[in-house]
Amino acid sequence: MLTAMWMRADDPTPADGEVVPLRSSIELEGPFSELRAFVAGATGGTGQAIVRRLVAEGVPVRALVRNVSQAAGILPPQAELVRGDVYQFSTLERALEDSNVMLIATGSRPALDPFGPFNIDFQGTANLVEVAKRAGVERIVLVSSIGADEPFFPLNLLFGVLFWKKRGEEAVQRSGIPYTIVRPGGLLNAPRQGQAAASIVMEGPGTFGLPPKRTPGSILRSQVADLCVEALLLDEAQNKVVEVITDQSAPMMPPRALFASVF
DSSP states (O other): OEEOOOOBOSOSOOOTTOEEOBOOOOEEOSTTTTOOEEEESTTSHHHHHHHHHHHHTTOOEEEEESOHHHHHTTSOTTSEEEEOOTTOGGGHHHHHTTOOEEEEOOOOOTTTOTTHIIIIIIIIHHHHHHHHHHHTOOEEEEEOOTTTTOTTSGGGGTTTHHHHHHHHHHHHHTTSSOEEEEEESEEESSOOTTOOOOEEEEEOTTSBSSTTSBOOOEEEHHHHHHHHHHHTTOGGGTTEEEEEEEETTSOOOOHHHHHHTOO
16 A cells, blocks of 8 residues: 655756655555665656556656756656766766665667767666665666677667677676566557557567567567566566567466566
């Protein structure tokens, strides 16, 4: 059960690493009650979906953002906004504070910034991992991408974006912190016209990709967010890399069963 009243602080322009605090009265019970989440990449499409799902579960959320005023217009008012950049290490330690789980949904735009894949997908992730280790974070969930194992996957033509995502995955795996790495297929904001949301298909790493592998499909951002948040609590998701798409003909399975099906 969750009862809360929230209000943003008056100052919309904090210094780097400073939290925009919320005044709240909150009583939280249930499986998510021990979580205090830090979300990097919170203003991206998948990051927004993750924040919304966490807020719906009553989890206190700190959202790392570059532009506080812009983020305030798109994220739920319950989220605490922390100004910083993943590739500026000095902004991260204070931002994390007492969070005990970290969700990373960052993503570069190599067409706009050719150095983005290195700075964000690799170095930014490595910086977040180092801060998480220092802060005693108990679980990391990273959103990566199908194709991260394939050097000749088409997305690597964009300044090696998947090559650097793979290096980011490795930083998470070396951290010693329990982790889940979720590699989605093509990300959608809504079901295709005339179709209902399809069932999630989850497989192990390297299942989807270039022939002879299975053709990558697509998945809703909200479905990826649901899996990421559920992974925080599931032993079946711990220390696994999973690839996820959707299929209209697949049976519906709860997250626990999906993660348990991958070895």
